[in-house]
Amino acid sequence: MRPQESLQNPSPLTPDQLLQALQSLLNGEAFRRFREEGPYLVQGTYANSSPERRLYGGFYYGKLKGDGTSISLKVPSRIPLEEGRTYVLSVSPELAWNGKGFVF
Secondary structure (H helix, E strand, O other): OOOOOOOOOOOOOOOOHHHHHHHHHOOOOHHHHHHHHEEEEEEEEEEEEOOOOOOEEEEEEEEOOOOEEEEEEEEEEOOOOOOOOOOOOEOOEEEEOOOOOOOO
């Protein structure tokens, strides 16, 4: 990729500004359609993101791992998932960027 000035974007963006622009695009039609077509059934192995299950507003966070990738999960506290166990979960995307990906 070679540096050049775009006609639509006369000044360069920082990486943070670029991610913010992407997130605002996803706030629009594409994200709305993706969310409305869900929830989605996803199978993977649960991995706790911290050794202790900390609750934040009645939820805890973890990952559902597949073959080389994972998604971040926001899990209601009433649903206890076990580390290393395979699950099929019904997930819906949330418009929350955690710095590494979206939260389901």
